[in-house]
Amino acid sequence: MSQPETHDATGSATAEAISPNTVRLTFLPDNRTVEFEHGKLAHQDHGKPGSILDIALNFGIHLEHACGGNCACTTCHIVVKKGTELLSEMDDDEADRLDMAADLQLNSRLGCQAVIEKPGEVVIEIPAWNRNYVSESGD
Ligand code: FES
Numbered sequence: 656m657s658q659p660e661t662h663d664a665t666g667s668a669t670a671e672a673i674s675p676n677t678v679r680l681t682f683l684p685d686n687r688t689v690e691f692e693h694g695k696l697a698h699q700d701h702g703k704p705g706s707i708l709d710i711a712l713n714f715g716i717h718l719e720h721a722c723g724g725n726c727a728c729t730t731c732h733i734v735v736k737k738g739t740e741l742l743s744e745m746d747d748d749e750a751d752r753l754d755m756a757a758d759l760q761l762n763s764r765l766g767c768q769a770v771i772e773k774p775g776e777v778v779i780e781i782p783a784w785n786r787n788y789v790s791e792s793g794d
Contacts, residue, residue, distance in 0.1 A: 676774045680707070682716055683736065683780040689714045693774040700724075702767025703743075707733055707779060711766065719785060724767035729756035731766035732785050738777030743770040758782060 673679050681688040702708035702724030708731050711718040719730035726748050739762060749768040771777055
């Protein structure tokens with residue numbers, strides 16, 4: 656499946672323009688995209704307010720969070736594909752915890768700790784070993 660895209664006047668493919676103060680977050684590999692006004696999402700009490708995990712739960716998207724979003728496991732491990740500059744800086748606790756994650760990558764983050772601090776477009780991938788297909792149709 657390919658990402659939805661539009662073509663600008665020059666004919667080159669561009670992502671559909673988003674309005675100012677909007678966050679567009681895409682979850683790969685399912686290619687589910689959500690949009691919301693930055694700072695307006697109700698906190699779901701898992702992870703930091705405005706974190707990738709928090710946003711996922713707001714939209715009913717399944718992201719593992721065995722420790723409840725307390726930076727005490729690595730099940731919410733995600734890889735940021737786009738928009739790293741819009742995310743909060745990684746603190747020492749997150750870095751230490753991430754060191755224990757399987758298949759650590761350059762743009763790895765913990766979904767419960769990485770907060771989208773600025774509006775814009777962010778694309779993240781949930782690693783294959785981190786997906787729980789069994790519960791996808793459930794909660
Ligand atoms: Fe456990 Fe993020 S949910 S570290």
